Amino acid sequence: MTFFSQNLKADNNTYTVLNDTIKTKSDTAQYFFPRNYLYIELAGLGLYYSINYERSILSENNNNISLRVGGSYISFGMSDFKDVLFGINYNKFLYNKLLFNTGINILFWKFGDYAFSSTTYNYGTYLAINLGINYIPKNHFFIKPNALFFFTEKGAQPYFGLSIGFKFGKH
Numbered sequence: 001m002t003f004f005s006q007n008l009k010a011d012n013n014t015y016t017v018l019n020d021t022i023k024t025k026s027d028t029a030q031y032f033f034p035r036n037y038l039y040i041e042l043a044g045l046g047l048y049y050s051i052n053y054e055r056s057i058l059s060e061n062n063n064n065i066s067l068r069v070g071g072s073y074i075s076f077g078m079s080d081f082k083d084v085l086f087g088i089n090y091n092k093f094l095y096n097k098l099l100f101n102t103g104i105n106i107l108f109w110k111f112g113d114y115a116f117s118s119t120t121y122n123y124g125t126y127l128a129i130n131l132g133i134n135y136i137p138k139n140h141f142f143i144k145p146n147a148l149f150f151f152t153e154k155g156a157q158p159y160f161g162l163s164i165g166f167k168f169g170k171h
Contacts, residue, residue, distance in 0.1 A: 032170055033064040033091065037142070039165020044146055045085050045107055045128055046072035052163070054089065064091040068103065083109040091134070099134035101144065127151045130161070140166045 037054040044050060052070030059065075068087040074080065087105030094100050104127070111122040132146035144163040149156045 033059045033093075034136075034167035035169030037066075037165055037167050039142070039144075039163045041070070041146070041161045041163040043159065044148060044161020044163065045070065045087075045105055045130070046083055047081070048072065048074055050083070050085065052085075052165075056091075062093040065089070066091060068105065078115045079111065079113045081109065081111050083107055085128075087128075087130075089130075094133075097136050097138075099136055101130070101132040101134055101146075103130050104128075105130065107150075132161075132163075136167065140168060142167055 033056050035056050039052050041050045041052055050070040050072040052068055054066045054068040056064055056066045066089045068089060069085070071084045073082050085105050085107045087103045089101055089103030092100045107126045107128055109124050113120045128151065129149045130146045132144045134142050134144040136142045142165060146161040146163065148159040148161055150159060
């Protein structure tokens with residue numbers, strides 16, 4: 001099957017001819033990506049939680065590239081865990097309010113143990129890949145379940161996350 005597409009202009013309207021079907025510009029769905037996302041991710045890249053900001057840097061034809069930064073802090077009595085993460089994501093509208101999301105992230109963490117008046121620190125850096133589906137209703141809130149894979153010395157470790165937050169600004 002050969003696809004043939006041609007744009008015609010008549011009556012102050014633009015028409016697209018695709019396989020002998022004529023569509024007006026208004027017949028073609030165009031989705032707009034939010035410029036900013038602010039959210040908390042439960043589990044996910046912060047292991048227990050993380051607070052994240054994501055900014056769209058490029059949007060075109062229902063595709064989008066965004067940058068992400070986040071972090072978390074947890075104290076366990078005589079120990080604590082801190083992390084900072086950076087990522088780049090690719091987003092694509094699938095249908096109406098559903099958005100496919102995948103990205104590559106780098107996670108820097110520090111674990112401190114303060115027992116017996118001596119301090120021990122462990123540091124680490126992990127690479128992680130996320131795959132998710134955003135549900136974006138018309139209001140400013142969104143929800144995104146994620147499947148994650150941390151790459152460690154033991155190989156790819158599967159994990160999960162659930163992001164809940166709000167979006168603002170149009171691209």
